[in-house]
Amino acid sequence: MKKIGIDLGGTAIKGGRFGERGQLVAEFSIPTPARAGRMPIFQALFCAIDKLWTEDTGLIGISSAGDIDPVNGVCVHATDNLMGWTGADICGEVERRYHVRCIADNDAVSALKGELAFYPKAENVTMLTFGTGLGGASLVNGQILRGARFDAARWGHTVLVPHGLRCNCGKRGCAEAYLSATALVKQGQKRMLGLVDCKQLFDRAASGEAEAVDVIHRFEDYLAILIDNVRTVLAPEYIILGGGVTKSAAVMQEIIGGAKDVVLARRGALAGVYGAIVERL
Numbered sequence: 001m002k003k004i005g006i007d008l009g010g011t012a013i014k015g016g017r018f019g020e021r022g023q024l025v026a027e028f029s030i031p032t033p034a035r036a037g038r039m040p041i042f043q044a045l046f047c048a049i050d051k052l053w054t055e056d057t058g059l060i061g062i063s064s065a066g067d068i069d070p071v072n073g074v075c076v077h078a079t080d081n082l083m084g085w086t087g088a089d090i091c092g093e094v095e096r097r098y099h100v101r102c103i104a105d106n107d108a109v110s111a112l113k114g115e116l117a118f119y120p121k122a123e124n125v126t127m128l129t130f131g132t133g134l135g136g137a138s139l140v141n142g143q144i145l146r147g148a149r150f151d152a153a154r155w156g157h158t159v160l161v162p163h164g165l166r167c168n169c170g171k172r173g174c175a176e177a178y179l180s181a182t183a184l185v186k187q188g189q190k191r192m193l194g195l196v197d198c199k200q201l202f203d204r205a206a207s208g209e210a211e212a213v214d215v216i217h218r219f220e221d222y223l224a225i226l227i228d229n230v231r232t233v234l235a236p237e238y239i240i241l242g243g244g245v246t247k248s249a250a251v252m253q254e255i256i257g258g259a260k261d262v263v264l265a266r267r268g269a270l271a272g273v274y275g276a277i278v279e280r281l
């Protein structure tokens with residue numbers, strides 16, 4: 001069966017078409033109109049699906065930011081990283097338009113499901129995705145941790161700093177406000193002229209620019225706390241780091257150091273696209 005996997009994030013909608021043997025045969029990406037409201041987000045999503053569509057498509061999988069009810073394919077709650085997305089009937093809208101089955105799940109859960117292909121024996125794995133936000137998902141004793149409102153294991157919204165920076169979820173001091181790609185660039189921009197993105201920040205740190213090095217050191221400190229919290233609570237076999245920030249794989253590898261239980265997502269920033277079509281609940 002041919003499948004389409006879409007990763008709907010706060011910055012971009014990335015999609016892939018998969019062939020009969022699960023191989024990625026085409027990719028497409030467009031910016032997310034994240035602040036424009038629900039209908040424009042759906043229109044952009046449909047645009048991405050249209051580009052990847054072939055008549056023999058049998059399944060569309062959507063990996064979306066926000067708390068997603070995977071049984072009904074509905075977004076139960078989303079922060080302002082996707083404005084108006086709370087209540088979106090993702091699978092209902094997709095199925096009405098394309099007349100094929102749709103599955104949907106949270107983006108970090110999808111990334112986790114995608115990466116689990118590389119760890120077939122593991123029963124305890126946590127995924128952290130560093131993008132517009134900081135996504136989290138955990139496999140515990142072979143089951144994906146869901147919680148009562150589909151918002152369990154949201155490691156990005158565990159508080160690291162009392163009275164700290166305001167987070168998109170409304171709380172202060174969340175890990176997301178310090179460790180997401182957005183947060184990293186924002187902190188860099190406060191101190192460095194002309195900084196555009198994370199890659200540039202990592203490059204400037206690598207070339208020894210003191211302000212950049214300092215921002216990265218703080219990132220390492222907060223990341224170390226978060227990883228320690230995950231280890232303490234769940235004692236997983238692996239903690240997988242994914243998302244846009246990990247595109248600078250060399251730097252992330254250095255940050256991880258010799259820790260054997262912390263690994264980079266094998267599919268990098270495409271983990272969610274692959275995981276979107278994995279039908280495990």
Ligand SMILES: [Zn+2]
Pocket residue numbers: 156157158167168169170171174175176
């Ligand atoms: Zn938060």
